[in-house]
Amino acid sequence: MLDATSSYKIMDRHIPVDDRTGRRIVPDTHSRADRLATTRYGNRPTMKDVAARAGVGLKTVSRVVNGEPGVTPETEHRVREAIEALGFRRNDSARVLRKGRTASIGLVLEDLADPFYGPLSRAVEEVARANGALLINGSSAEDPEREQELVLALCARRVDGLVVIPAGDDHRYLEPELKAGVATVFVDRPAGRIDADVVLSDNFGGARDAVAHLIAHGHRRIGFIGDMPRIHTAAERLRGYRAAMEDAGIEVADAWTSLGVTDPVRVRGAAEGMLAGPSPVTAIFTGNNRVTVTVVRVLAEHTRRVALVGFDDIELADLLQPGVTVVAQDAATLGRTAAERLFRQLDGTLLTPERIELPTRLITRGSGELPPAD
Amino acid sequence: MLDATSSYKIMDRHIPVDDRTGRRIVPDTHSRADRLATTRYGNRPTMKDVAARAGVGLKTVSRVVNGEPGVTPETEHRVREAIEALGFRRNDSARVLRKGRTASIGLVLEDLADPFYGPLSRAVEEVARANGALLINGSSAEDPEREQELVLALCARRVDGLVVIPAGDDHRYLEPELKAGVATVFVDRPAGRIDADVVLSDNFGGARDAVAHLIAHGHRRIGFIGDMPRIHTAAERLRGYRAAMEDAGIEVADAWTSLGVTDPVRVRGAAEGMLAGPSPVTAIFTGNNRVTVTVVRVLAEHTRRVALVGFDDIELADLLQPGVTVVAQDAATLGRTAAERLFRQLDGTLLTPERIELPTRLITRGSGELPPAD
DNA sequence: CCCGCTTCTGACAACGTTGTCCAGGCTCTA
């Protein structure tokens, strides 16, 4: 799948090639510099070329480029001139091969376009930058196979570490990589069947608080619309919902919960269903931001006022009528914490995997404080 | 800055090291396989190790790994067993060095956390994936120096191509890279002082339409709040605003335009300023999504109804009272178009730089259709 | 039985960089 050879044609830059050896043929000027100047990467100059032009040894160029001591100012000047003249830039691929560290980390998430992941990946990027690393990014689209494919492609690139928001629930395929020293932190959902660092929100507690909040405002018939329970966060939020109901001694009717429903059309259907019938719900707890947005739309079309608390904050939630009460999780902190743990694994100060749970915050804006309207 | 050596310590995995040579010391079992098994990357097995274990030559392993023909099923089976047993994974860094292509592209944008860039980078990622490439991501934070630093770091990694949303206005530093064959496409804003592919929205036309829309609804005193005119999009939108006003024969008062203002506090101040005074504006045209959001908040606090059209769509804009009329640009198409052109550059079918302008779309939702309230 | 052909395999060099180590020239001191 992710394979360099088959991907796209190598652009031939119209340089004659020796049929037998495949080497580039260059007019032989009998000058060492000229012969050396013929390399690949679209004929990028190498240290060898710079050395030839500056009339110094290869290693001396390396020393200048890397700011190592032991080069006279005069020599350094000549080298710098040659670098400038040729437009040389060090090839980090080769450097990586030699040094064994790529100074890059991989981030696999569900969907870059989801507003929840924007701040998260930005936070990871900031930490990476502070540690001199670049960020390689990929979306799994909630597909376990694609997740694995991406993760392994990143491992083949020899990223130093991985931040993974898992789509699947079995990560044993990562065992050889972990053993080989690839630092790994899972975020938002725990890893499956392996022992690894994980940073998550208190999904259970947040959901329980949200539903308890609705109960405290007098609701008894409370609906829940969430994602597939296969997804850890969804399962935890469902568990929180159930716990709060049970704490209040309320028996949950089957018609009140709708699981595995996220696309707008089906969410709409689920919401309509709960609001119809002989004993409709008077409040809805929505399991993530996408569901919340759709339910807000549905409720806006209804005359009866139905209370709503959503998991995840949404932009402009305070400007709606009524404002949308939410359980907010801090995506940026999630990402920052995970990335920081990653680099602590890398510098060796972090040894045993831990599970870190970050608190959520209930933000009341009106929709969650509406009384039941029977 | 982005330097592999200084970034973080290499984790010592408690393997004794020869002080003189720095090589790992391994109990000498006099077995070739055992000696070969000692490599780097946290002691990852290499093809050499696999070869030794399978009792075949190095190249045969390479053939199996890459699915090249000319290996008997029996040999292949032995090799695959060895790969499995050792947890071998091909080192793409070495592969890249040998092949000269990294099958990765770089994306430099302003801020991953900005909702406008989420869909854009997702679209770029999709195209990259379809072409077998990975995506390396970085945020410039609207800082030209940081943009350059990032771009050059990506070039040092030898990404095959770059998609850049420029922060600066001088990209001559890219000339050696372009000459060396790094495919490059600029998005959202054109490159400065170099000739390169660029994909942008019709900022001028969109802004003119937006303001003309307000004028058509009877407004004459129309304010504009936008970003620094140093930023191309901001300048174009300002130009569109001016053009629409001029077309209608309206002279723009100094107090009506506010430039270089994006942080919420100052936007709020600018908006309040326009709405106060002897002849306040009756409508505001906001230059980007962040400004729009703040102005929506400000207007929500005012009793007098002020018309509003914003550049960029915002989520839930239809649910506000009134719905927010916007000029929407299609971030995903922007990204997809740019990435597709990038790969067409790479396969050699695209030769001369072009400027592509994508149309914008005026979405009327209420706020832009309010009549003037003097 | 030998020759030539095909099929499979492996030795070797190369990609561009960095780490090691040694040579040569210099300075400084006795």
Next chain:
DNA sequence: TAGAGCCTGGACAACGTTGTCAGAAGCGGG
């Protein structure tokens, strides 16, 4: 002025992979 020690510079190998090429083994036909 000779010897020790330091500084600078360069030759060389190695990182893990792939491309080239040639050798070995198997096989059929003359």
